[in-house]
Amino acid sequence: MAATVAFFFFAAILAAAAAGGGDAALVEHTFIVSQVRLNRLCNDTLVTVVNGQLPGPTIEVREGDSVVVHVINKSPHGLTIHWHGVKLQLNCWADGAGMITQCPIRPNNNFTYRFDIVEQEGTLWWHAHVASLRATIHGALIIRPRPGPSSYPFPKPEKEIPIVIGEWWEMDLVELDMRLRNGNLFDVPRAATINGQTGDLYNCSGAIKESNILNVEHGKTYLLRIVNAALNSEYYLKIAGHKFTVVGADANYVKPYTTDVITIAPGETVDALLVTDAHPGGRYYMIAMAYQPPKPAKQFPLFLSRGIVQYYDNNASPRKEEEALPNTPMAPEMPDQHDAVPSFYFYGNLTSLQPHPLPTIVDERLFYALDAGYFCREGGSSCQNVSNIVATINNVSFQLPETTPLLQAHYYNNMKSGIGTLPDGSPRMFNYSMSLAPTSKATSVRKLRYNTTVEIVFQSPVIADSYSNPMHLHGHDFFVLAQGFGKFDEKKDVKTYNLVDPPVRNTVHVPIYGWAAIRFVTKNPGVWYLHCHYGHHSSTGMAVALVVENGPTLDTTLPPPPADFPSCDNYISMLANE
CATH class of the missing domain: 2.60.40.420 (Cupredoxins -  blue copper proteins)
Incomplete structure (x- = not known):
């Protein structure tokens, strides 16, 4: 069985290399999952993360590459990692959906995920797929096109910037999941986050260093790779004084669509170009605000996180976070937190850039x-x-x-x-x-x-x-x-x-x-x-x-499982003893 699995994986690597004209690479990462204390909202909270980071490491590949991720579980929880949006053709064993495709990786155990990136370009992400652990175990997965004529179908950006929207919870996420399963649907996070930071609205130290600050040059184009990693909410994203041109969603290109507000639901990704054409002396808030249903649905506090977009002289060094800043950032006018219309129109305006063979006969x-x-x-x-x-x-x-x-x-x-x-x-x-x-x-x-x-x-x-x-x-x-x-x-x-x-x-x-x-x-x-x-x-x-x-x-035909596939017997015994 192990030889069969090795053959399939080796053949997949050869096929990817052939498709990429010899440019395909083997991209390898090690994810060490452990619990660390992170300080947010003036409190030290014990959270489960990958490599001590929130968000976790960004995986950067090119179309046609093969990916190997060694997961070393040093946390007290069983877990899996799901490669959200990766098609995993003939490789369902690597999907990482707990108790759907595999038993969780037990504490003090390891497992290696292997998969290929085939005919996909854009932004995806990875996250834990057991209990509610994805709230802190997640990161971006960026797929760039292979070099050559098949590059981006839009002007090459000056820089690519991941924007991961999330939530900050001050409770054990496995306990949260148990509470949900027992019918308690009303636990809420303490704050919204952008790239793991709560922003200056939740600042208790007087310093601005907790904000996300994007230093940009005037007249340039930046590609924002936006991920909604939140558990609870769809989010509206705006930057004061700027517009977005949406060019991709879920690692598929769309016809360029210009808007001043991006709607992104949990699990989704959006690729958007940001042209820095506002007054270069200004500073501009980037706000991610959670949408929530109107009454009579149960109402929760308004959740939003703020970052800052600021310009710097092309010939000067970017401002440091700790430096005094001369003016108050401009804030965008946000939709009402109960208004679903901007969301409906955002999704309705997305169309595919490339022709796809749409099947006409439905079985x-x-x-x-x-x-x-x-x-x-x-x-x-x-x-x-x-x-x-x-x-x-x-x-x-x-x-x-x-x-x-x-x-x-x-x-x-x-x-x-x-x-x-x-x-x-x-x-x-x-x-x-x-x-x-x-x-x-x-x-x-x-x-x-x-x-x-x-x-x-x-x-x-x-x-x-x-x-x-x-x-x-x-x-x-x-x-x-x-x-x-x-x-x-x-x-x-x-x-x-x-x-x-x-x-x-x-x-x-x-x-x-x-x-x-x-x-x-x-x-x-x-x-x-x-x-x-x-x-x-x-x-x-x-x-x-x-x-x-x-x-x-x-x-x-689906090949057999990898030889080192996680065993379920000991995992079930572990649950029985908890």
């Missing part, structure tokens, strides 16, 4: 109602005492398997009892105006044949107490055909589908009070997780596992 049509329900702790369909509030798809709350990851069970034809098939549509009248209804829990899957064209319509609740849903599919990109407000009407809304240049994404933002439609082809065998990227939704069950069967040939 499988699925309708996934994204909702919430309750599950009685004492069992039954009605609760006499306290019930758990859970997130659902088609009235089923997804439960992770406890002993055997789904991919392993699928590969060895061992899908046992307890694994159910998710209905293709809601088994009851979708809850447009009623209160919460009882739901069921299951490890729910949907089997799909190889090379099947699948269309999914996602429907968010249209009741007053509603929310948006960023739905992320592992192992595949998909076409975003349309979005709309209200209840999806097949006769009317199919006519609004963009069948010419729909954007290609790995995460679709299903708007609040609305729906979104996607289409993709199953050409990557394995078990691929489809889930909402809000932490409280994914932890409580808004998910399904798509089982893509093997194709008819060896090069459409």
Whole structure:
């Protein structure tokens, strides 16, 4: 078995090298996961991070490269690392979705991820995929084009700047996940962050060094590689006195779109050009502000983080953070934190730059109602005492398997009892105006044949107490055909589908009070997780596992697992002893 795995990996490296004209490289990293104390908000907080950093290391590659990441787990938690948006063709074993593709890497154990970057360019990211650990275990994954004529489809930027939006939690993230699973959906972070810093709004030392300061030259073009690594919120991003030209999303190029506000939901990435054409003597706030649903949804404090864009003379050295600055930064006018319209129009204005072969014949049509329900702790369909509030798809709350990851069970034809098939549509009248209804829990899957064209319509609740849903599919990109407000009407809304240049994404933002439609082809065998990227939704069950069967040939068949694949036996024993 080990020889077979080695053959597949070696063959993949040779193929990538051939595709890259000999320019492909092997990019190697070591991730040491440990707990460190970081000072934010005037407190020292114990957090779990990679290589002592927040965010973690940026992985920089070129299209066609092969990546090797050695994960050394010195933390007290089992964990996996997911390569968010990387297609991982014929390499589902490297996807890093806890208990979907693998058991977590146990404390004091190691595991090496190996994967290729094929036909992808732009910004992706990596993050932990166990409990809520991704709030502090994450980093950017930047894919540049190979040198030559196939370089960027826009003027080469002066500099590329990662902008990672996140949240600062002053609580144990594994405990947070347990609280979510027990029905407590109202824990909130203490602050928003940009590149791991809370910004000057949360400054308790009097110094500006906690802010993110971008020193730029006048008249230059910068490429901002923006990642939303937050657990809880979609964010609006603005820079006073400047506009963005959006050129990519989820490592796919889009037709250049100029805007003064960027909308980015958890799990998503956006590539945007920033032209520094404002007055060079000014200083300008960059603000990331969390959107939250309006009442009657439960209201949380306003979360935002501020950085500063400031200019420096081309012939002078950049200002240091500690130096006194002469003037107060200009602040942008932000959307109202409850206003969903800028978000809806931002997503609606994205179209694909490059022509893609959009499949026209749909083999499988699925309708996934994204909702919430309750599950009685004492069992039954009605609760006499306290019930758990859970997130659902088609009235089923997804439960992770406890002993055997789904991919392993699928590969060895061992899908046992307890694994159910998710209905293709809601088994009851979708809850447009009623209160919460009882739901069921299951490890729910949907089997799909190889090379099947699948269309999914996602429907968010249209009741007053509603929310948006960023739905992320592992192992595949998909076409975003349309979005709309209200209840999806097949006769009317199919006519609004963009069948010419729909954007290609790995995460679709299903708007609040609305729906979104996607289409993709199953050409990557394995078990691929489809889930909402809000932490409280994914932890409580808004998910399904798509089982893509093997194709008819060896090069459409999932190879066996790596020889050093993490064992589940000891991991389950560790959980039993906690």
